[in-house]
Structure formats: C-alpha cells, structure tokens
Amino acid sequence: MTVGHRRRQPSLAQLRAFAAVAEHLHFRDAAAAIGMSQPALSGAVSALEETLGVTLLERTTRKVLLSPAGEQLAVRAKAVLAEVGALMEEADALRAPFTGALRLGVIPTVAPYLLPTVLRLVHDRYPHLDLQVHEEQTANLLDGLAGGRLDLLLLAVPLAVPGVTELPLFDEDFVLVTPLDHPLGGREGIPREALRELNLLLLDEGHCLRDQALDICREAGRAGVPATTTAAGLSTLVQLVAGGLGVTLLPRTAVDVETTRSSRLLTGVFADPAPTRRIALAMRTGAARASEYGQLAAALREALRDLPVRTVGH
Secondary structure: OOOOOOOOOOOHHHHHHHHHHHHHOOHHHHHHHHOOOHHHHHHHHHHHHHHHOOOOEEEOOOOEEEOHHHHHHHHHHHHHHHHHHHHHHHHHHHHOOOOEEEEEEEOOOOHHHHHHHHHHHHHHHOOOEEEEEEEOOHHHHHHHHHHOOOOEEEEEEOOOOOOEEEEEEEEEEEEEEEEOOOOOOOOOOEOHHHHHOOOEOEEOOOOHHHHHHHHHHHHOOOOOOOOOOEEOOHHHHHHHHHOOOOEEEEEHHHHHHHHOOOOOEEEEEEOOOOOEEEEEEEEEOOOOOHHHHHHHHHHHHHHHHHOOOEEOOO
C-alpha cells in the first residue's frame, strides 16, 4: 500500500508575517508591527509561498502588492490567527482559578438554607465563575460526579465512596420540632432516649436526612420508625408537625426558614452531645481543579460562620 505524501503545513510565524504584510503593504512597517526583523519577515513570507505553492505578493522596487491569490488567502490567514488567539484566551481563562463553569450538585436538605450564602460568596469574590446549581438526592449527585456531569457536590458526609474526596465544612446539631401542645416543645436538655417513644415523621426514601434520623434513633435505642406518614421535603414535613401528626428532627440551618412559616411549632434542644450531621464539599479524587476547590471550601467555612454551625477542616 502506498502512503500518500504529507504536505507541509505553514507555521503560525509564517501566517503572522504574511498577515502583517497584507495589512501594511510594507515590509519595514510590517516587521516593526510584529517585532520581527525585516529579513526574517521576508524569509517567512517566502517560506509560506513555497509551502502553499502559490505567489502571495507582487514585489516591486517601490511597493508591495497582494497577488490575487494573496488577496484571497490573506482573509483566511487572518481568520486562522484570530481563532488561535481565541483558543489561547480560552486556555488562559481555564487556567485562571475561579473562571469558567462550575457545576455544583446540592442535596435538597441543604440547598434552601446554604445556597444564599454560597451564591453571595461566589457573586462577591468570584465574579468570573459561572456557577451552575443542580439540586438532587445523594445517589444521583454521586453518579453525576463519577460520570463528569457534575464537578463538585455540597452534601452530608461521610460518604465512604472510593474515588471521592471530602472537604469538610461544618457540623450542625439537630433540633426536635414539635406541635405547640407537645410536652417536649421548647425544652432544653432533651435526652436522646426520648426519641424511643416519639411519633417521628421522616422524609421519603432516598433522602440522606432520613437515613441520618434513623441512625440517631438507633443510637437512642429505637429499633425503627413506622413509615405511616412521610414527606418529599422539609417544608412539608414541618407542616405535618404543625398539624399535629407527630414530631421531626430538623438541622439547625433549616430552623429559621422552616419554623417561621407557622405559629403552631416549637423547637426543643437535645442534651450534649446533641445529634449532629456534617456537611462537606465532595470532589473526584485527583480532580484537576482540586486546589481551587480547596480554596473555595476555605472561603465557604469563613462565610458560614454567621450560621448556627461549627466549622471544621483546614
């Protein structure tokens, strides 16, 4: 089998030299414009003509003119150089931290309460970052992270998932939300053992907060929680409590948002050590933007200090 002869391709230096001459129609002015010596520029244009197999310039003793082929190819050369310039600019933007797109996945029991702080931080400190938020349950978020659909997750940990690195942000306590007439309503120092006897309302299957609540119950000595009534979100869960159907556990960051919607709710505080959850950023281990994500985590810890949480990590 005969392999065809591969044509030489012009270099960017040759294209720049030709484009400069086409613009200035003067070798000295063109050379000065691109910082090249006049002999080098002339040699680059001659080399380009040899590579392309066409005459680009009509040289006379008084001036430089473009040949018909030169007129046509000058437009193409400028377009190629413009595209190369655009490629370099895009690469610079991607190389610069906190620019370009960042696809952030957030669990539903975090999104309404932390996103205002996250969005304000990004707007004020990282104005060139294109933050794209996706609210999904933990399993879908981890699938998105593994498949490259998402870059970074904001969720409850530990995950114990291979290939995922956690950047802890804070710990927060759970409180007990009750109807007005409940004997534990508004109390402090509630023992965890009280959870053994309560009619506890939970989120639907798939929410990590449901699993955390069940873990807390098991630690308190309760075998399980009958799923007679569940809710798809914390807002509905709290309204069920206000209606007298039971009590629920709420993370501290959600209390102000959710309990102020009804005057028929009270919150009780557990005795130390209170049941808690940890919130973190999660990224693919070895991610190209790992350093950037670490800086974002540090900035978030600082921004979240005004919330009722205990920041953790470095």
